[in-house]
Amino acid sequence: MWQAHFYDGQTAQPHTVQIEVLANGLEVIFSDRPSEIWIYGNFRQTEGFHSGELVRFEKSDTFGQALVIDDVQILEVIRERDSASGFHNPRLRRYRVPLVGFSLVSIVFIVWLLYGHILPVFIDGIAHIAPVAWEESLGRSVVAYIAPKENRCQDEIYTEVFNEIGARLTAPTNLPYTFRIYVVKNAQVNAFALPGGYMAITTGFLKRVKSAEQIAGVIAHEMQHVVQRHGTRAVLREMSTRALIAAISGGGEGLDYVLDGAALVGALRFSRDHESSADIGGMKMILDAKIDPKGMVEAFEILLEITGDMPDGLVYASTHPLTKNRIRLLSPYLDSLKVDPIPIVSDSNWTRFAQAIRAGQCLRADEQEGQ
Amino acid sequence: MAESTEQPLGGEPTTARQLSFYGQGGSLFGIHIVNILLAIITLGIYYFWGKVRVRNYMHSQTEFEGDRFAYHGTGKELFFGWLKAMVFLIVIGGLSFGIQLFGKSFTSQIIGTLILYVGILFLLFPVAIVGAWRFKLSRTSWRGIRFSFRGHTREFFRIYFPGMFLTLITLGFYSPYFEVRLRKFLVNQSYFGSAQFHFDGDGRDLFWGNFWAIVLAIPTLGIYPFWYAATRHRYFWSRTTFSTAQFRSTMLGGDLFVFQLVNGLLLIFTLGLAQPWVLVRSARFTFERILLEGDLDLDVIEQDARDASATGEGITDFLDTEFLDIDLGLL
Numbered sequence: 001m002w003q004a005h006f007y008d009g010q011t012a013q014p015h016t017v018q019i020e021v022l023a024n025g026l027e028v029i030f031s032d033r034p035s036e037i038w039i040y041g042n043f044r045q046t047e048g049f050h051s052g053e054l055v056r057f058e059k060s061d062t063f064g065q066a067l068v069i070d071d072v073q074i075l076e077v078i079r080e081r082d083s084a085s086g087f088h089n090p091r092l093r094r095y096r097v098p099l100v101g102f103s104l105v106s107i108v109f110i111v112w113l114l115y116g117h118i119l120p121v122f123i124d125g126i127a128h129i130a131p132v133a134w135e136e137s138l139g140r141s142v143v144a145y146i147a148p149k150e151n152r153c154q155d156e157i158y159t160e161v162f163n164e165i166g167a168r169l170t171a172p173t174n175l176p177y178t179f180r181i182y183v184v185k186n187a188q189v190n191a192f193a194l195p196g197g198y199m200a201i202t203t204g205f206l207k208r209v210k211s212a213e214q215i216a217g218v219i220a221h222e223m224q225h226v227v228q229r230h231g232t233r234a235v236l237r238e239m240s241t242r243a244l245i246a247a248i249s250g251g252g253e254g255l256d257y258v259l260d261g262a263a264l265v266g267a268l269r270f271s272r273d274h275e276s277s278a279d280i281g282g283m284k285m286i287l288d289a290k291i292d293p294k295g296m297v298e299a300f301e302i303l304l305e306i307t308g309d310m311p312d313g314l315v316y317a318s319t320h321p322l323t324k325n326r327i328r329l330l331s332p333y334l335d336s337l338k339v340d341p342i343p344i345v346s347d348s349n350w351t352r353f354a355q356a357i358r359a360g361q362c363l364r365a366d367e368q369e370g371q
Numbered sequence: 372m373a374e375s376t377e378q379p380l381g382g383e384p385t386t387a388r389q390l391s392f393y394g395q396g397g398s399l400f401g402i403h404i405v406n407i408l409l410a411i412i413t414l415g416i417y418y419f420w421g422k423v424r425v426r427n428y429m430h431s432q433t434e435f436e437g438d439r440f441a442y443h444g445t446g447k448e449l450f451f452g453w454l455k456a457m458v459f460l461i462v463i464g465g466l467s468f469g470i471q472l473f474g475k476s477f478t479s480q481i482i483g484t485l486i487l488y489v490g491i492l493f494l495l496f497p498v499a500i501v502g503a504w505r506f507k508l509s510r511t512s513w514r515g516i517r518f519s520f521r522g523h524t525r526e527f528f529r530i531y532f533p534g535m536f537l538t539l540i541t542l543g544f545y546s547p548y549f550e551v552r553l554r555k556f557l558v559n560q561s562y563f564g565s566a567q568f569h570f571d572g573d574g575r576d577l578f579w580g581n582f583w584a585i586v587l588a589i590p591t592l593g594i595y596p597f598w599y600a601a602t603r604h605r606y607f608w609s610r611t612t613f614s615t616a617q618f619r620s621t622m623l624g625g626d627l628f629v630f631q632l633v634n635g636l637l638l639i640f641t642l643g644l645a646q647p648w649v650l651v652r653s654a655r656f657t658f659e660r661i662l663l664e665g666d667l668d669l670d671v672i673e674q675d676a677r678d679a680s681a682t683g684e685g686i687t688d689f690l691d692t693e694f695l696d697i698d699l700g701l702l
Binding site for chain 2: 005007009010011012014038046047048051052053054056058063064065066068096097099100104106107110111184277343
């Protein structure tokens, strides 16, 4: 005999009833009217799966009728009388703590597997088939922040030299990208590439280089980041991380954040594998273009020198680690150019270029329009 | 905790009824963790069934006058509600991005963006507020009697559009009037069985409180608005009745501030893992501070449930399930 509350589904008046567990159902015994039988299968258990929860049975066909029993033992007795009743088995509760522990471990494992191993493969696949137009729009939306128009130097001599470098490097290739290289007035030693072919190089860097071949080495490296779609991959990866964070924190307002291109590329970092791959690919471009490969190695030596004593160099060094190793990686290629290298720019142009850089010349876009 | 010892100022003691909450953070944590695992395995689909399990637990641990509440929503309902909202969002989002992408002019950018914000703020939100409230009530019962909401979404639009508009252009200073009108509409059409809830307020009573909350929010580093939130809570409940009984809130600004601060710290320092405990704390905190006073004959209340999708409202029926987790702060 069990004591229970019976709700009739008609009024908010609870009825205290007695319950007898029978082989075919529950006998509900009222104090003021004849008892009725709840047949197993005609009612279901809706509550009473956790400690501290009361057991609640609801009739499937009659709206609102329910029985609430505050002793979970009734479930075991029902199980003894009718093992097929299918109600919750309180004995299984002792497995709950291990189950939760197992779930926790599984979640950590799955997230690690997904995020660390499956997602990168997936993202590389998407980055591989992403249309160049989309990459360009991504790069365009960010270049305005990273290399703002008012900081770009548009002096004729700079344009000329970079056009020549770009043309030489891309001539032997058949790439779907239009490379746009900006000279940015900035004392830091830095060069970067954005998805879709946007590139920038700082005047701080140009001040330290001694030949067009050295610049070509850096440009070839950055072009490889574009061609191998390292930036696009990093952006997609960052997007998926943010989507994950937004999903966990359970906010729809996270969507803006997930799609904020500027912030995405701002958070861009290439891995060392990407750097090495861009180094080797860049070196191959240099060789194909019959450019003296020494320039690229010298460019890295300049970096090494700077990271030694110049705090300015830290920016470049932090994203391009282990310059010494990179030089070692490229040295086998130094002798592989079988023909005589062809100079990129004429001596007179180089002299004009070097003088302009040393003098800190920088013609801004608005000034140019005024002329 | 079931019976309050507080007495009204002067006069005879009346019985104060209260909700009690018995849930344990630990049990809820277990439910959450298993839910997350199952949601991952089912690519997110189980999320809705998991949500139902959490609500079942929360309802079944809430007691009033010796009887527990029950939740009757199903995972399927929540899932389809979400699907409908997604269809709406994809249509609106697609329209907005399409216009921005193809018409490259500045005007088309503006129009595209406007469509997105207007669509969400002036169509999705009001439908979601009413839909969620109707769904929540119609899926909750106590002693076998269902709650229900009988307002029409059409009517809600008439309150929502001008109210939202005025609140936006007055930078929030109009919001007490808007909130009171919203609450009137939502509460006055809410029923437990055959018994009705009632709210009667005037935005004017909250105008200065809200005014100072906005003005002082930044100088007080966001602390002052907690005091206004508590004042508003007390005001709202002091104007709310159920059948013949009167609600009263004892919430204080300081309590609310400390409570929210602890919640925030708990979530931050456990990277969100403490969420189940925050949920339990929130239920306790709120239930402890809402009293229902006065004579109340519960025995005469009869079943009078309306199905959430049987209100005969045409097109808005389509969206009449809960698809956004909007906390109305009504309970």
